[in-house]
Amino acid sequence: MPRNAFYAQSGGVTAVINASAAGVIETARNYEDRIGKVYAGRNGIIGALAEDLIDTSRETARAIAALRYTPAGAFGSCRYKLKSLEESRVQYERLMEVFRAHDIGYFFYNGGNDSADTCLKVSQIAEKLDYPLCAIHVPKTVDNDLAVTDNCPGFGSVAKYVATSMREAAFDVASMAKTSTKVFVLEVMGRHAGWITSAVGMADDADTPIPLLLLFPEVRFDETAFLAAVDAKVKAHGYCCVGVSEGLLDAQGRLLAEAGSRDAFGHAQLGGVAPLIASIVTARLGYKNHWAVADYLQRAARHIASKTDVEQSYAVGKAAVEFAVRGRNAVMPAITRVSDKPYRWKITEAPLAKVANVEKMLPREFISADGYGITGKARAYLGPLMRGEDPPPFRDGLPHYQRLKNVAVAKKLATEFKV
Amino acid sequence: MPRNAFYAQSGGVTAVINASAAGVIETARNYEDRIGKVYAGRNGIIGALAEDLIDTSRETARAIAALRYTPAGAFGSCRYKLKSLEESRVQYERLMEVFRAHDIGYFFYNGGNDSADTCLKVSQIAEKLDYPLCAIHVPKTVDNDLAVTDNCPGFGSVAKYVATSMREAAFDVASMAKTSTKVFVLEVMGRHAGWITSAVGMADDADTPIPLLLLFPEVRFDETAFLAAVDAKVKAHGYCCVGVSEGLLDAQGRLLAEAGSRDAFGHAQLGGVAPLIASIVTARLGYKNHWAVADYLQRAARHIASKTDVEQSYAVGKAAVEFAVRGRNAVMPAITRVSDKPYRWKITEAPLAKVANVEKMLPREFISADGYGITGKARAYLGPLMRGEDPPPFRDGLPHYQRLKNVAVAKKLATEFKV
Numbered sequence: 001m002p003r004n005a006f007y008a009q010s011g012g013v014t015a016v017i018n019a020s021a022a023g024v025i026e027t028a029r030n031y032e033d034r035i036g037k038v039y040a041g042r043n044g045i046i047g048a049l050a051e052d053l054i055d056t057s058r059e060t061a062r063a064i065a066a067l068r069y070t071p072a073g074a075f076g077s078c079r080y081k082l083k084s085l086e087e088s089r090v091q092y093e094r095l096m097e098v099f100r101a102h103d104i105g106y107f108f109y110n111g112g113n114d115s116a117d118t119c120l121k122v123s124q125i126a127e128k129l130d131y132p133l134c135a136i137h138v139p140k141t142v143d144n145d146l147a148v149t150d151n152c153p154g155f156g157s158v159a160k161y162v163a164t165s166m167r168e169a170a171f172d173v174a175s176m177a178k179t180s181t182k183v184f185v186l187e188v189m190g191r192h193a194g195w196i197t198s199a200v201g202m203a204d205d206a207d208t209p210i211p212l213l214l215l216f217p218e219v220r221f222d223e224t225a226f227l228a229a230v231d232a233k234v235k236a237h238g239y240c241c242v243g244v245s246e247g248l249l250d251a252q253g254r255l256l257a258e259a260g261s262r263d264a265f266g267h268a269q270l271g272g273v274a275p276l277i278a279s280i281v282t283a284r285l286g287y288k289n290h291w292a293v294a295d296y297l298q299r300a301a302r303h304i305a306s307k308t309d310v311e312q313s314y315a316v317g318k319a320a321v322e323f324a325v326r327g328r329n330a331v332m333p334a335i336t337r338v339s340d341k342p343y344r345w346k347i348t349e350a351p352l353a354k355v356a357n358v359e360k361m362l363p364r365e366f367i368s369a370d371g372y373g374i375t376g377k378a379r380a381y382l383g384p385l386m387r388g389e390d391p392p393p394f395r396d397g398l399p400h401y402q403r404l405k406n407v408a409v410a411k412k413l414a415t416e417f418k419v
Numbered sequence: 420m421p422r423n424a425f426y427a428q429s430g431g432v433t434a435v436i437n438a439s440a441a442g443v444i445e446t447a448r449n450y451e452d453r454i455g456k457v458y459a460g461r462n463g464i465i466g467a468l469a470e471d472l473i474d475t476s477r478e479t480a481r482a483i484a485a486l487r488y489t490p491a492g493a494f495g496s497c498r499y500k501l502k503s504l505e506e507s508r509v510q511y512e513r514l515m516e517v518f519r520a521h522d523i524g525y526f527f528y529n530g531g532n533d534s535a536d537t538c539l540k541v542s543q544i545a546e547k548l549d550y551p552l553c554a555i556h557v558p559k560t561v562d563n564d565l566a567v568t569d570n571c572p573g574f575g576s577v578a579k580y581v582a583t584s585m586r587e588a589a590f591d592v593a594s595m596a597k598t599s600t601k602v603f604v605l606e607v608m609g610r611h612a613g614w615i616t617s618a619v620g621m622a623d624d625a626d627t628p629i630p631l632l633l634l635f636p637e638v639r640f641d642e643t644a645f646l647a648a649v650d651a652k653v654k655a656h657g658y659c660c661v662g663v664s665e666g667l668l669d670a671q672g673r674l675l676a677e678a679g680s681r682d683a684f685g686h687a688q689l690g691g692v693a694p695l696i697a698s699i700v701t702a703r704l705g706y707k708n709h710w711a712v713a714d715y716l717q718r719a720a721r722h723i724a725s726k727t728d729v730e731q732s733y734a735v736g737k738a739a740v741e742f743a744v745r746g747r748n749a750v751m752p753a754i755t756r757v758s759d760k761p762y763r764w765k766i767t768e769a770p771l772a773k774v775a776n777v778e779k780m781l782p783r784e785f786i787s788a789d790g791y792g793i794t795g796k797a798r799a800y801l802g803p804l805m806r807g808e809d810p811p812p813f814r815d816g817l818p819h820y821q822r823l824k825n826v827a828v829a830k831k832l833a834t835e836f837k838v
Binding site for chain 1: 591598693722813819
């Protein structure tokens, strides 16, 4: 008898996490003898705890296929971390109760390293309670910080967006620099690791050189050295572009954006390291500045997603189901790079114990000696992940994205669960 | 005997101003009997004053064609306003001196309403000095505030970018709202007129409804009413998106971003009305916020330019040359809308006296009665301008934009001119 599957999206969403959802659902539909219905958690794991399940079988094949080009989380995501089995025992037992009520035999959890940990614990409690379950983690994070996998679905598209945006802004600044803006600052995501910051560096290449400085979360901010570097770029090229991580730290290791920093006019700064850096440049060097904070635009920009990223996102969803029907448990489909040139990759199996709660940091050898740029090794790594275009359909000039019906599954439990 | 042409880019650049340059240069190359070389001003009109001219005949046909998909100003632009003939007599006479030295018979000035005024004055001084010159203005501005023309080249692409970005961010926020961000604020350009703000409204349509509030520069900010509107959207839909003009004014008519406003924590704000609005929402309503400031990204985003905008930008460049060879003077090619459905437009001739220094404001009938949205009339106007895609070529995952050689023309004057 086929058993049902549960799928949930976890944590910050991406431009391509729905491509993984499409991979899971479409592949499950190919294994009718093994997998019954795919139920999605409304707003992630909270949907499972609250027995608020979405019946994806009520969606047409066309709607599910359209998830491939629709950004963000089609079923809703959540920031809700289950702790250890001891601390969160009630939640884990509730999950088992809901899964049992709906005959869930497969658990697909689509998220980062926190959710890899949750997925692992779900497989452990199921085993302890003698409940047969295949728990498979589906990797996703713009932060690119999951272990074992060469890269994370979601990252390549953010990388393409930030590099494209910086390149375009650089053309603008170059045009204006003679009489107006000389320094442009773009703030990007990645609080702990500088993967996205490193991708900004790809805006500048041999074909299209750009005077560009990067401020990594891995390199403590040295105002004097930074200002000297900016000044040198402006003197040599007429302008300078700066890509800064939201997680930039000062010499004492405090976040610049939260350190109660004061700008040149003595104003305290509220959020946004880009305006802070920009105001320092203007106050100390006198150069007119402009700054941008891309925020959610960068991780939602499906219109300029990387084709490689879309394909890999779909592939990890598909592989998760294939692992499940082969009876695998507590594993994650990982992307393994076979070669750089030509870029080739394959899906391999990673044990969740090696992924859960581990943060993969940007290698120091990806950052140039002066701390303000990227190395050839970084370029060889980043290049293929950003490659290929896969635009969504447009209607009346705008991307046309899919919204699902998200029909609820009838509840079977009399008990309520307060999240 | 053919005479040479001078072309210059003026003021803030756009994603498509180079398409107008391509229209001018390619069309001039078709009139060899009338037009000799096209010289471009390096950094706009400053290049003419300093006799720093670029010989566009040194660029290949392929390079000029590539300007059609290259954002920003290929020859450099400048913010440098010539004043009245009395105040700036020395500059105007210098222009004539340089034009005479290089046998310039055609003056093409690509800019907004300031530069339309300059173009008009150049035609007047030429006439006064008996110097034969056709002075043609080529319209350009993301602000969409030029008179006579139905719309301005550059605006449609910004409109497409901001509407796309808001729609994508809205999908993201909708996914996260259950446990995280409930209010997202996007700041857009357009200090005096709310044209770009109105375009944000296109993110929300019948197909893809989004709980969205717009804060126009035309509508004074009423904090109490705004907070009530945000709260109502969050209560009804779980989240709310806000598009705010950088030029939003408080009840006293002061720019919010510069009014020394203090956030909920008593911090003075430096620049950026988006973080200010976001902090007010969180302080008063308790909703978690995220905010973005697109800044130059919005006007440089050639990767998502409107095809209509690209075609019209090219067309006004082409028409400018055709006007010139027909001996027209002190005019501008304007875009005249023939019909909305199907959208049809043609190029007509506008006298510069009607364009110079006039700002075309957003009609009040484009703003909904409550002041937070757009009307059907606005949609009928905006829709066609954003329509069609015209992506640039990509290389290794990034847009590949053209850089010109920009070879200088040998100077003929012994005199220097200090700008």
